[in-house]
Amino acid sequence: MADYDKGNIFARILRGEIPNDTVFENAHALAFRDIQPQAPTHVLVIPKGPYRTWHDFARDGTAAEHSAFVQAVAAVTTADSVEADGYRLIVNNGDNGHQDVPHLHMHVLGGRPVGPMLKRQG
Ligand code: DGP
Numbered sequence: 001m002a003d004y005d006k007g008n009i010f011a012r013i014l015r016g017e018i019p020n021d022t023v024f025e026n027a028h029a030l031a032f033r034d035i036q037p038q039a040p041t042h043v044l045v046i047p048k049g050p051y052r053t054w055h056d057f058a059r060d061g062t063a064a065e066h067s068a069f070v071q072a073v074a075a076v077t078t079a080d081s082v083e084a085d086g087y088r089l090i091v092n093n094g095d096n097g098h099q100d101v102p103h104l105h106m107h108v109l110g111g112r113p114v115g116p117m118l119k120r121q122g
Pocket of ligand 1: 098
């Protein structure tokens with residue numbers, strides 16, 4: 001994982017250097033509340049391994065890690081009871097995807113209607 005920055009904020013959360021509001025954890029994934037929530041439910045699900053993007057995780061992650069990640073996302077939607085009314089999953093990747101933190105994270109947003117997916121620009 002040559003281009004993985006071990007000093008990124010989510011790596012520090014995984015090492016216990018920064019506190020987090022954990023919603024769910026399993027062997028390969030951690031879910032915690034976003035520090036700047038944009039909806040009543042705004043949880044970030046991250047793999048515990050050093051993956052920067054979705055494509056890094058898809059390419060280099062193990063089947064066990066992939067399964068644990070999917071299970072963690074489902075556990076979050078169950079924990080916050082957003083399944084019935086619906087929710088949105090977002091993964092920002094790289095510059096065009098407007099990814100700020102260079103450790104793969106999936107946003108789980110719900111608890112209110114979250115609006116159209118993208119704003120028209122220009
Ligand atoms: P993105 O733009 O997709 O890379 O989203 C990064 C998210 O991470 C953003 O919604 C704010 C959140 N975030 C940044 N720093 C922290 C932190 O220290 N703790 C928590 N819980 N969330 C953070």
